[in-house]
Amino acid sequence: MPAAPSPRVKTSEPLGIVFTDDGLVPNNPLPFLVYEAVIDLDSTDPAADIERMFAANGWGDMWRNGVYDYLHYHATVHEALGVASGTARVRFGGDRGRELELRPGDVAILPAGTGHQCISASSDFCIVGSYPPGPKMQITRPTPENHARALKTIPAVPLPATDPVLGAGGPLTRLWHQAR
Template sequence: MPAAPSPRVKSIEPLSIVFADDGLVPNNPMPFLVYKAVIDLDGADPAADIERVFAASGWGSMWRNGVYDYLHYHATVHEALGVAGGTARVRFGGDQGQELELRPGDVTILPAGTGHQCIAASSDFCIVGAYPPGPKMQVTRPTPENRARALKTIPEVPLPATDPVLGAGGPLTRLWQQAR
């Protein structure tokens, strides 16, 4: 059986947002990135389309599900989230952050420490998560103790070699190197 064709990816500049440390959620001085409608999902399995894009850029440890409905972050790894189906309103950056409407084909890239929480989602909402090579993802809740530990681990998280959407030449590497 022939391999599925690679989905079309638009070469666009992502929206770039820097969230301040809010006292519980450390966030990151590197920008949170949002690609709107960047992946053309016209295949029979949109989640598999996103997985192929992420895998082609060397991002793995993928999963399919939603976004937790409680505020959390990951202090040991960066994360990419690609919307395969449905819609959701997700708050990024903690309680003082920003709510975004996510739709199929959108991808968000969260530098380690970026708070996120699903506020509302359609019943068919499906997201694909992926991580660059490195440590396993750990869910961290916003407490003063966790923030203190995260402020030590976040600067040690290596920069990814590639943008999960646009690969080695993608904006992530440039934008994150400039911020670090």
């Protein structure tokens, strides 16, 4: 059986936001990136389209689900979230961060340490999560002890070789190298 074709991706510049450390959620000096409606999801399996896009750009260790309804972050790995269906209001950056409405075709890229929490979601909300090669994802809750540990691990997380949406020449590689 032939492989499914890669989904159509729009070349666009993502929205970039830098969240500051709030004392419990470390966030990251690298910009959090959001591509809005960047992937055309006309297929019968939009999550598979997102998985193919992430895999084609060197990101793996994928899963399908939603965003946890409690505040957390990942201190050892960067994360990409591609919306396959439904909508959700997600707060990024911790309690003093910013709420964004995520829709199908959107991709959010969280540098290690970026707080995130689902505030509300439609019943059909589904995202695909993915990570660049490297350490496995670990869920970290915002506590003073975790914050102190994260301040040591986050700067050691390597920059990804590719943007999960647009590959080696994508904006992530340029923006994150400039920020570092």
